[in-house]
Amino acid sequence: MIRHIPVKALALLLLSGLITGCATPTPYDYTAFKQSNPASIVVLPPINKSPDIKASYSLLSHVTLPLAEAGYYVLPVALVDETFKQNGLMNADEMHMAPPAKLHEIFGADAALYIEVSEYGSSYKVVTSEVAVTANAKLIDLRNGQLLWAGNARASTAENQNNSGGGLIGLLVTAAVNQIINTLSDRGHEVAGIASQRLLTANTPNGILHGPRAPQPTQTQLAAQ
Incomplete structure (x- = not known):
């Protein structure tokens, strides 16, 4: 026997689903970040969980x-990497x-940025081919080991691909050509730059905060806000 859902109940269900779908992300709690107010950051070489060694x-x-544009002094990453290897x-x-305390002793930085790459490089999926980079990061206060911030970001060449025309054959040809281009060229490095900007640009939704060296807004910019 088919049970009929009352129109009013159905409307409420649809409305609740719409509200849930449009809900804004929970704001990040920056209390620890603001109290710490780090001025210098040491970036550790990212852990690579992807198949690509690059x-x-x-x-x-x-x-x-x-990070520099956000207002932080960033220790030279090549020097940091070499220091680790020398030790x-x-x-x-x-x-x-x-240990965070040891990193603080060696590098003298206020905080350390730990990054993990979970996706990097090209993938071929019959009718699509893309180069994607996904990374997550966390900022740790080296003076007390406290988590200050965590975030993640993804960038992909598929964001700008238009597969609306050409039918199935066209999609297959386009995907094959893109896969060849992606394999022969290091597009992953280019996409990694976009992912890093999305991950570490200051004052994006739930993103990292501006550091003490960030340029102060002009009176015109303040008035525009």
Whole structure:
């Protein structure tokens, strides 16, 4: 026997679903971040969970710019990496296990940024081919080991692909061509730059906060706000 749902009840269900779908993300709690107020950051080489061996240092080469633009002093990443290796820590997993107090003693930075790359490189899925980079990060106060902030970001070449025309054959040809281009060129490095900007640009929704070296807004900018 088919039971009929009252129109009013159905309307309420649809409305609740619409509200849930449009709900804004829960605001990040920046209390610890603001109390810590870090001025300098040491970035550890990212842990690579993807199959591509280039992922860690490709992303590492991009992170200084958005952090510096956000107003932080970033220790030179190549020098940090070499310092770890001179002290017997040869890979990112070992580096991430170093105690925060020891990192503070060696580098003198207020905070450390720990990054993990979970996706990097090209993938072929019959009718689509994309290069994608996904990373998550956490900022730790090296003076007390407290978590200040955590976030994640993803970037993909599929964001700009238009597969609306050409039918199935066209999609297959386009995907095959894109896969060849993605394989022959290091598009992952380019996409990693976009992902790092999304991950570490200051004052984005639930993103990292501006540091003390960030340029102060002009009176015109304040008036526009």
